[in-house]
Amino acid sequence: MSVVKSDLIRELANNYPSFLKRDLTKLFEIAIYEMQEALKRGERVELRDVFTIEARVQKARISRNPRTNEKVDTPEKKAISFKMSKEWAKNINEKI
Numbered sequence: 001m002s003v004v005k006s007d008l009i010r011e012l013a014n015n016y017p018s019f020l021k022r023d024l025t026k027l028f029e030i031a032i033y034e035m036q037e038a039l040k041r042g043e044r045v046e047l048r049d050v051f052t053i054e055a056r057v058q059k060a061r062i063s064r065n066p067r068t069n070e071k072v073d074t075p076e077k078k079a080i081s082f083k084m085s086k087e088w089a090k091n092i093n094e095k096i
Contacts (some may be wrong), residue, residue: 039080050088054081 009028013021035045035053045053060076084092 039078049085051085052083054083055079056081 005028009021009024012024012028013019016024038045039053039055042055055078058077058079061074063072063074064070065072
């Protein structure tokens with residue numbers, strides 16, 4: 001099952017009826033935008049007791065094309081590293 005932004009906002013609106021849906025939408029978009037910008041700057045994003053996201057740099061290297069066995073230069077790039085907290089993993093696995 002995938003999670004859709006509209007489903008998250010609907011759930012937030014149900015749990016917090018005093019907030020307007022458009023305000024929750026704006027708040028959610030700001031939070032996602034700030035996470036993206038922090039990762040672009042090379043910073044670590046951490047939501048305590050939930051997860052940690054970090055942008056790691058993969059060094060430039062010479063790789064191999066598996067079909068032709070030809071050597072290919074692979075440029076340096078960033079990759080996202082996601083780590084779930086132990087508590088969150090425990091809660092998820094208990095419900096299955």
